[in-house]
Amino acid sequence: xxxxxxxxxxxxxxxxxxxxxxxxxxxxxxxxxxxxxxxxxxxxxxxxxxxxxxxxxxxxxxxxxxxxxxxxxxxxxxxxxxxxxxxxxxxxxxxxxxxxxxxxxxxxxxxxxxxxxxxxxxxxxxxxxxxx
Numbered sequence: 866x867x868x869x870x871x872x873x874x875x876x877x878x879x880x881x882x883x884x885x886x887x888x889x890x891x892x893x894x895x896x897x898x899x900x901x902x903x904x905x906x907x908x909x910x911x912x913x914x915x916x917x918x919x920x921x922x923x924x925x926x927x928x929x930x931x932x933x934x935x936x937x938x939x940x941x942x943x944x945x946x947x948x949x950x951x952x953x954x955x956x957x958x959x960x961x962x963x964x965x966x967x968x969x970x971x972x973x974x975x976x977x978x979x980x981x982x983x984x985x986x987x988x989x990x991x992x993x994x995x996x997x
Contacts, residue, residue, distance in 0.1 A: 940977045943995035950987040957985070961993045 894900070909917070946961060958970035965973065971983065977994040985991065 940973075941995040942977060942992045945990050945992050948985045948987055948989045948991060952985070952987075954980075954983045954985050957991060962996055965996060 946957060948957065954971055954974065955967055958965075958974055959967050962970035962973065973994050973996065974980070974991060975983070977992045
């Protein structure tokens with residue numbers, strides 16, 4: 866048998882892991898002895914970039930919805946009236962907006978005044994929208 870064959874058959878030497886290197890104490894300057902080191906560039910992970918991108922997209926969508934819906938439904942106010950004792954919203958609607966049906970006039974006044982119901986009280990000032 867040749868030496869080369871004997872060398873290939875020999876088992877690989879087993880390495881014994883050595884002890885890990887112990888951390889060394891380092892003297893760190895403090896106070897005025899600290900040199901102004903340039904800041905390292907900010908590194909953002911993939912998840913961080915995704916979160917930032919999603920936040921920007923959501924904010925852009927919310928802004929566009931607010932801008933495009935606010936202008937289309939803006940109500941032009943013609944004048945205002947004060948509710949007298951005993952008056953109802955439907956009476957005010959038929960008096961102030963006679964060209965509309967009562968239900969449509971009530972709805973227009975509710976929208977102009979941000980009313981959720983038909984309850985009004987004496988002394989309350991209602992904005993009357995311009996129609997047509």
